[in-house]
Amino acid sequence: MTLSSSAFHALFKSSSRFSWKSTEKLQLTLAGSIEKTGVGLHSGKVSTVKIRPHFAGGGRCFESQSRFVPASIDYVEESPLCTTLSKDGYRVRTVEHLLSALEATGVDNCRIEVVDLDAGDGDVEVPILDGSAGEWVEAIEGVGLKVAKDACGNSLEKMAPYLDEPVHAWRNDSFVVAFPSSQVHISCGINFPHVPSIGCQWFSASIEYDSFYKREIAPSRTFCIYEEVEKMRSRGLIKGGSLENALVCSADKGWVNPPLHFDEEPCRHKALDLIGDLSLFARCGSQGLPVGHIVAYKSGHALHAGFLRCLL
Ligand SMILES: [Zn+2]
Numbered sequence: 001m002t003l004s005s006s007a008f009h010a011l012f013k014s015s016s017r018f019s020w021k022s023t024e025k026l027q028l029t030l031a032g033s034i035e036k037t038g039v040g041l042h043s044g045k046v047s048t049v050k051i052r053p054h055f056a057g058g059g060r061c062f063e064s065q066s067r068f069v070p071a072s073i074d075y076v077e078e079s080p081l082c083t084t085l086s087k088d089g090y091r092v093r094t095v096e097h098l099l100s101a102l103e104a105t106g107v108d109n110c111r112i113e114v115v116d117l118d119a120g121d122g123d124v125e126v127p128i129l130d131g132s133a134g135e136w137v138e139a140i141e142g143v144g145l146k147v148a149k150d151a152c153g154n155s156l157e158k159m160a161p162y163l164d165e166p167v168h169a170w171r172n173d174s175f176v177v178a179f180p181s182s183q184v185h186i187s188c189g190i191n192f193p194h195v196p197s198i199g200c201q202w203f204s205a206s207i208e209y210d211s212f213y214k215r216e217i218a219p220s221r222t223f224c225i226y227e228e229v230e231k232m233r234s235r236g237l238i239k240g241g242s243l244e245n246a247l248v249c250s251a252d253k254g255w256v257n258p259p260l261h262f263d264e265e266p267c268r269h270k271a272l273d274l275i276g277d278l279s280l281f282a283r284c285g286s287q288g289l290p291v292g293h294i295v296a297y298k299s300g301h302a303l304h305a306g307f308l309r310c311l312l
Contacts, residue, residue, distance in 0.1 A: 011284050015311075017163065018311060021160060023159065025154045036139060040093065040125030040127060042236075042237050042239060049115075050118075053109070053149050059285050071095065072283065078129075081300075084183050085304070090122060096276035096277055096301065099113070101137045101282070102136070103276065104213035105137060128240060129245065131221035131223075136218075156284075161291065163291065173176065173297075176295070176303055181291065183206055184294070187203070188299075203269060207275070216268070218272065220262060221261065222269055223247035223265070226250035247266070274294070277308075278294070
């Protein structure tokens, strides 16, 4: 290792609320590079994402020429309906689905370049693709993973944050609460009483990485309420939204573009978003998702970030 073992472990400061522990796995990175092009959900602009291998301890990092922003809670900027990272005027929007796929498939270290020829390199958005994380997972599996090495050719162990006491964050009637547990368990609830086709849904599962996520969570697409589309467009949002990249549900008429991939697909998508947002707790190639039973009800990106800040 470049760092001595004690110097490496000194980077992981536990608090009264959680402890960094070894997962007894080595940090991984991609075995090759990924490139995908598509439209941004909110900007409506076409961009290309290039994901490359990164050294052990480097973590996940967005970059563009000389600018970069680590995929970390330290750089989350409040933004409506998506998660945005921002540093020194470099802003990357809608990072949550890509980060969810990277976290769940164990891509601990990678460099992510988002190229939007219109926007220069200052303000970019990760393409929405089909609205799920399925295409990212397929692309990651397509190139495969390998053990990440640091500058001296050594591997590093993968740490994870284990909860030591209950932690909660709430806003109005929305909340995220997490309890200590020996494994990651997620329970997500949503409630749309005015949209009967969605209504109240719960999805609860132990997140066994790899195949479970790929099969049961990654294919879940983002969704919106038909009657709210015009209001969101007038706020400059979802300019790139279409029936090809989001499920749309009308309060009166039900699903506009079925079939769904799962009966409770909207709720599973909330689990996908939660994993992506909580992955921002990662540091130096660690796992981001806290090890515990995490219960989220009517939560969104801002509350997920608020929860991580409570944990810190
Ligand atoms: Zn989402």
